[in-house]
Amino acid sequence: MGAVAIDVNAKERTLEVLFPLDSESGVSKLLYNIAEVQEMRFYAGDFGACDLLLDLWVALSNIKLSDTQRKIIEYHYIQDLTQAETVKKLAEVDDVVMSQQAISENLRTINRRISKYYSEGLIVE
Numbered sequence: 237m238g239a240v241a242i243d244v245n246a247k248e249r250t251l252e253v254l255f256p257l258d259s260e261s262g263v264s265k266l267l268y269n270i271a272e273v274q275e276m277r278f279y280a281g282d283f284g285a286c287d288l289l290l291d292l293w294v295a296l297s298n299i300k301l302s303d304t305q306r307k308i309i310e311y312h313y314i315q316d317l318t319q320a321e322t323v324k325k326l327a328e329v330d331d332v333v334m335s336q337q338a339i340s341e342n343l344r345t346i347n348r349r350i351s352k353y354y355s356e357g358l359i360v361e
Contacts, residue, residue, distance in 0.1 A: 251284045257291055258355035260347040266292060267313040267347070291354065299349045304332055308342050319343075 255269070256262035266273065266288070276285040296309075307330055311322045319339045326332040334342075 251282075251288050255288060257288075257295065258351055260344070260351045263292075263347045263350045263354075264343075267309070270313055271316070292350070295350045295353045299353050301346065301349070304330070304334070305342055305346055307332070308339060309346060312339070312343065 251273070254262075255266035255273070257266065270289075273285050273289060276282040277289060301309075304326070307326060308322060311317045311325050312319065317325060319336045322339050323334055323336055326334055
């Protein structure tokens, strides 16, 4: 009897290649595709997706973000609003006046902090 070679970590490595958390572009790509990755976790039982999401949530809980930045994550990535819609929702719901350019700058800052935390384990201010 011969042994069968099965790579049980192949899916996990595929997700790590698609969404590298140690780069700003990988973090951005993951956040834009968060719903699909969550579906992979629930409907396909993909443990690699579970690990990837857990790594993201740990980074989000350990980096320094303002309440406004956390709202931007919620509105832009989780609720899938455009930057313009995020500006309107922040103004209407949270009484925060911000330009679309400020939203874009905050998104870059958030992605940079997550990638820096993941690559170096640093809490970035």
